[in-house]
C-alpha cells in the first residue's frame with residue numbers, strides 16, 4: 001500500500017511511522033510513505049501557502065494552488081488510482097470498519113490542514129473523503145494522518161506476526177471492547193490474577209473473556225453494544241456479568 005502525505009510538515013508523519021509494527025511494515029515493503037510539501041509549490045517572493053479568510057474573522061486559510069499542485073504531484077507519482085482523504089474536525093468519525101475499508105485500497109493520499117483549514121473549493125474539487133479521528137481540534141492534521149497510517153498499516157497482510165494477529169483486538173472481530181489482560185508475576189502487591197485464567201480450561205477462559213468484553217462494552221461504551229444483534233449465548237453471558245456487577 002502506498003500512502004502520500006500532503007503536509008507543511010511531511011516528515012512529521014514519516015517519523016511517527018518509523019517505529020514498531022508500522023516501521024516493520026515499511027521495511028517489509030508492505031507500506032510506502034511519501035511526503036509532499038505545498039510550500040515547494042508556492043510561488044511568488046513569499047511563497048505563501050495561506051492567506052486571510054474572505055468575510056474576515058481570525059486565523060488563516062490554506063491557499064488552493066500550492067495544495068492542488070502538491071496533490072497533483074502526488075497523484076502523478078504512481079499510476080494507481082488515489083483516494084484523497086482530508087483529516088478535519090468536520091469529517092465523518094473514523095471507525096475500525098472505515099479503517100478496514102481504507103486498508104484495502106492500493107493508494108491513499110492524506111491531506112493535512114493547518115491554520116483554520118483549507119479553501120472549500122479545493123475540498124470540493126479534490127477530496128474524496130473527509131475524516132475525523134475524534135471530536136477535538138489539533139494544531140494540524142498530521143497527528144490525525146499518523147493515526148490513520150498506523151491503523152491501516154497494521155492491517156496490511158504480513159504486518160503482524162501470528163501472535164500479534166491472533167491478538168486482533170476485539171474491535172476488529174466484533175466491535176466490542178477488549179477483555180482485561182494479565183501477565184507475570186502471578187503474585188503482586190497490586191492484586192491477583194483471575195483464577196479462571198490459571199485453570200487451563202480453555203472453554204472457561206474463552207467464556208470469561210467474552211463475558212468481560214460484553215460487560216465492559218455495556219458499562220463503558222453502551223453505544224457500541226447493539227444488544228438486539230447479540231446471539232443467545234452472548235445475551236446469557238451479559239446477563240451473568242450484570243447479575244454479578246449489580247449484586
Ligand SMILES: COc1ccccc1CNc1ccc(C(N)=O)cn1
Pocket residue numbers: 087088089112113114115116117118131132133134135136137138139140141142144
Ligand atoms: C483547526 O484545525 C483544522 C481545521 C480544519 C481542518 C484541519 C485542521 C487541522 N487540525 C485537525 C485536523 C483533524 C482533526 C481531527 N479531529 O481528526 C483535528 N484537528
